Amino acid sequence: MDSHKILQTAVVFLLATVIAVPLTKRFRLGAVLGYLLAGIVIGPQLLGLISDTEGVATVSEFGVVLMLFVIGLELSPQRLWVMRRSVFGTGLAQVLATTIAIAAASYYLFGLSGKAAVIVGGSLALSSTAFGLQILAERKEAGSAYGRQVFSILLFQDLAAIPLIAAVPLLASSTAQDFNLIAVLRTVGMIIAVVVGGRYLLRPIFRFVARADSAEVFTATALLVVTGVALLMELTGASATLGAFLAGMVLADSEYRHELESNIEPFKGLLLGLFFISVGMSMDVSLLLHQPLLILELVVALLLLKGLLLWPLGRLLAGLNRSDTLRLLVLLACGGEFAFVVLRQAAEQQLIAVSQRDALVLAITLSMALTPLLVVLAARGLHLRPKKPTREFDAIDAAPPRVIIAGFGRVGQIIARLLRAQGIPFVALEHSAEQVDLSRRFGSIDLFFGDPARPELLRAAHADKAEVFVLATDDPEANLRTARLVRRQYPHLKIIARARNRQHVFRLMDMGVEEPVRETFHSSLKMTRKTLEALGLSPELAADRVERFRRYDEALLKRQALVYDDETKLIQSNRDALIDLQQLFEADAERSAERERERDPTTAQAGDGD
CATH class of the missing domain: 1.20.1530.20 (Na+/H+ antiporter like fold)
Incomplete structure (x- = not known):
């Protein structure tokens, strides 16, 4: 086949694709049907543009x-x-x-x-x-x-x-x-x-x-x-x-x-x-x-x-x-x-x-x-309707950021304030029009209305030039969709993801997000430490107990991620973990452990942060 024939064939294929596929997708019929229709039209039975x-x-x-x-x-x-x-x-x-x-x-x-x-x-x-x-x-x-x-x-x-x-x-x-x-x-x-x-x-x-x-x-x-x-x-x-x-x-x-x-x-x-x-x-x-x-x-x-x-x-x-x-x-x-x-x-x-x-x-x-x-x-x-945005997504005209924040609720706002205080450029994407309008009243920031799970929006936000992608959305399913897209299209981005619960963590870990952050875990640990202090434990001992639990639970989380779809093994893992944790705290109560903590005060200090 000569070069002219190759170019002619390529033009026919591409032209048929760019016409048929957008039309079928516009009517929610899918890209596959568009390709099939394009083949029928250019094939020997209709227009005969391609013979081989x-x-x-x-x-x-x-x-x-x-x-x-x-x-x-x-x-x-x-x-x-x-x-x-x-x-x-x-x-x-x-x-x-x-x-x-x-x-x-x-x-x-x-x-x-x-x-x-x-x-x-x-x-x-x-x-x-x-x-x-x-x-x-x-x-x-x-x-x-x-x-x-x-x-x-x-x-x-x-x-x-x-x-x-x-x-x-x-x-x-x-x-x-x-x-x-x-x-x-x-x-x-x-x-x-x-x-x-x-x-x-x-x-x-x-x-x-x-x-x-x-x-x-x-x-x-x-x-x-x-x-x-x-x-x-x-x-x-x-x-x-x-x-x-x-x-x-x-x-x-x-x-x-x-x-x-x-x-x-x-x-x-x-x-x-x-x-x-x-x-x-x-x-x-x-x-x-x-x-x-x-x-x-x-x-x-x-x-x-x-x-x-x-x-x-x-x-x-x-x-x-x-x-x-x-x-x-x-x-x-x-x-x-x-x-x-x-x-x-x-x-x-x-x-x-x-x-x-x-x-x-x-x-x-x-x-x-x-x-x-x-x-x-x-x-x-069944009276179901797919969710549609109430208005058109914003056009993103910001300079290439170092950080992209997906979700500008309670978590996203705190992250944005700290980044802004450090002079680190970021772009925030929020799917709620009301949240965007409310946040814009309190200052000029690079916040845009749009769905972070849309590939074209990430391209407009210069995701290819960013270093970190922060997933701060409070909707677990939207969170997972965005993580899947970012991991596939921008594998260089380090993903810091918010997770609602352990099941959410497991599914994020499946996608390669190494250490999802459970949204209530660290605040719960801090409340537990204060509760133990209120019950008479010394601040050092309370902090030590909380820190030991944190390390143990994070190790348990990684073990359970391997069997989280197996309900029987997951239940047994929780039972074994409870027994192991009880034995760990019993060992902590021994005098040798008390003396070791007194010699090494760093473990007590480790529990002070969130």
Whole structure:
């Protein structure tokens, strides 16, 4: 392809994207639908602006590889173990039940072979991660009870997609007679090599590259790791996506996780968009005209069957109420983007006919297009409305600050006053218009009305040039959304986060915020010290007891962060902690401990500060 053809193709893709995606997002239909519509319009069936659909599909599948790598980065083995009940409980039940039901219908009602029925059932059991997480974020419900269950189920579906993708060529080529044990052992050996080699080789490599202090080299190294591991897995006959996922998981608990994620994200977004465009280009839209009843039946059957299976899972396994179960149902009843990959491979391996693939792809796309509408209808039926700002956000015209303060309530104001007294430049962002107007009456400060969780607002506030990001908002869910965004887009920022309680602390620590500050902890310790003094303890002994409790509780908090999703272990940890603390104070009461405190008065002084 000559340079003129390459530039022409690039212009067509970018023009279609910048027109279609903003339109669909404006109507709350999501970016994925915009990419699909762009592909349909520029594809051979309508305008015919792009003819090389196979070439585009080959390049675009790298977007799926990068998506699996980013998913792997989100899933450290430790985190996966903590979430095992919701992920491997509700998630596993949903995938198994839906796969079996759809596979049985495909086999008995539509006459597919056993292997084809399994692949079709597995692919249709998957829901759209892109749609689900985007809608949860837009409606600010990711931290709700049903939002956490949606995330867990989507997480397991992403995990299940990997062996499903890998199984397509195996099912197409192998039978009981020609089962290739050597190929299986070679694949298992390569998986072990990736996991072990990644743990002992990748971290030293990234540590060496990080010393160069070059973002471009670091990004190139990340892309090299993804493509290299994917290529190795493909050479052994396994799935490239499996290799990318394993590479991500190996690096999930490394210190470079967030920087890797922020560097890969732009490439993943663009290539994933290209993948959806290529799917739209290959869609047989004429089926809507020639076989409208068949397509309509497939869409309705998919939504109803998955919905009927999700209802008891939400009510019984997840323990959700009726309204939350309904909201979970409408988000997960549609098909998903991984089904496009699986069905395309199944058609290439001749497990299913091309006409069957086209009908299923079209039905999945329509089910995804209906999802935002169903979410809106469900919300109206439950009398729910997404929160909207009462006025336009302020334009930020301040100089680049050293500190950004998110939230200008009681906590944010004290921090701002001290920073101002020290002459340290800062920008404060507050989501409450009333709070902004009230604060501006008492002086001229760099305070602006806006949502700190909006990427464009952080860019306007020069977050890329700041050093510290202070999360002082009093809304835990808004706090978590902002922390997630800042950690992903500005990994260089040191985050000082306010936390309401221990559960809030645990979730912030999951995002890499090292030491969240509990909003009532230190004031409670000071009140306790004064209470002990009022009861007759000496100021030194009272301060010592409080300081010992503080150190013990902070150590306990870090231990509990590893098991906070396991209620049984968390309860047992609290019981053990109470016994340990009692024994610690009993040891403090011994004369040897009293003499030691008298010789070392620094412990008493440590409890004086907040």
